[in-house]
Amino acid sequence: MPGHTENQVIVHAPMDLVWDRTNDVADWPNLFTEYSKAEVLEDTGDRVRFRLTMFPDEQGRVWSWVSERELDPANRTVVARRVETGPFEYMRIRWTYHEVEGGVLMRWTQDFAMKPDAPVDDAAMTERINANTPIQMNAIKRVLEAEAAALPAPGSGTPASEAP
Template identity: 60%
Template sequence: MTVTVISLDEYAELINRASGAGLTADQLLDETVSFDSLGVDSLGVLGVVSELEQRYGLEPDSGADHSKSATALLFALNRRLVDAGLLTAGHTEQSIVIDAPYDEVWRQTNDVAAWPELFSEYAKAEILQTAENSVTFRLSMHPDENGTVWSWVSERTLDPETGTVRARRVETGPFEFMDIVWTYRKVEGGVEMRWVQDFAMKPQAPVDTETMTARISTNSSLQLALIRRRVEERARLAA
């Protein structure tokens, strides 16, 4: 049995239910934000962990360090789900509903050159080549904790008729491969944007496929919520 990756909205609701806080997903977008700064004490954090364990049928982890940021705890949960076989290593699938016109969501999220203003993880997006409904580009991330800037080339092929985008890394770096499918569809409340990612890490990569699955699951929850907020804000201003 596999489970759906917890969204940032669901995570905020779970924290609220366990601790009595009144958080929104937007308050969890800062990856460094601590539970203490959110007004959630140690008992509240234990309640969050207990709720997560009960929800997914995980054995209690009495030795876990729960004095973490909200993001770190979400990553730890995702890693436990991978280890338990509830999340498939090398595969993630997540979605979010954006309250904005379909054409606006499609335009903003496929404007690769503007991705540094849409995602928090990218410092630079350089367009290398364009053709009809396809683009090849280089993405550069912000420096990591060691000062390393990760950069790679990807390509995207758009199918506006079906609301589908297929993307892959051309320069795979630590990955054996990385493929992503984006789909868009109109639903009640707006536009559902879904990411399906399939990948595997090289044997010499600094992390294994299981750890990367937990990282991507956690980061995608954050990025989807951030994209929703920014697209909706821009759509309101343009209305």
Template identity: 55%
Template sequence: MSGRTEAAVVIVAPMDLVWDMTNDLESWPELFTEYAKVEILGHEGETVRFRLTMHPDENGSVHAWVSERTPDPKSRTVRARRVESHAFDYMNIFWSYEERHGGVEMRWVQEFHVNEAMSYGDEEMAAHLRKNTAIQMAHIKQRIEEAAGRR
């Protein structure tokens, strides 16, 4: 069994601004509410390997993992995956960007399988991801639309 979520948001801003801001990994602590730090570990072609560190959770635990992200500016898509998965046997994320009436639709598809050693499963993780994705997408939308207004 595996889990899958899909979510989208329309950001009222030019495509280049949406693309540039969401693919500037070093600015993710300002773009996402959950990330405290991004550390770029290396590049191989278009693929970037990086470590994401979250803000402490309600128990004071700090979670971090290594991911890889490969943007394709021609197709306006990004493929990402966790390299250090911890809670997941795998976690893959597909980002797509499409021009929509006055804005850009940014879509995330997350496919994953929770490690059986965890106290929760794919369904619980999918529910958590859907809730958190809505929060993150709303914050990203706000930040990018604010930046577009300053242009």
């Protein structure tokens, strides 16, 4: 049975900051804790093809793959898929962003299936994704909330974190 996960976090930062920073793929190593490198291969504005490289795993293996993201700025959604699928038959991710009081609700919905010869099955990968995604979302949250706190408060030159 294919895997499906949904994870979300509220980032207390302006929508434009959250949208712009999470869609700056080349800078992902500064947002995610698991990526050592993000190389943009093609960028047409609303579609980005890129190679991600992870830090070595416990066995010293380095995982890398090519993915593609299609951005819909008007609806604040992104649809992504792995082009080089590796152990996956397919991997699709939908990112949605919704303004909520005090910030942005960022949700990642992932649908995938593992190949029969993959080192883990769909259920085990679902568990891995559900364990790791909150870690990555919270890493992004920390970075973006710190950046938001350093922004000038509306109508002043004082960073929001220092405003009265």
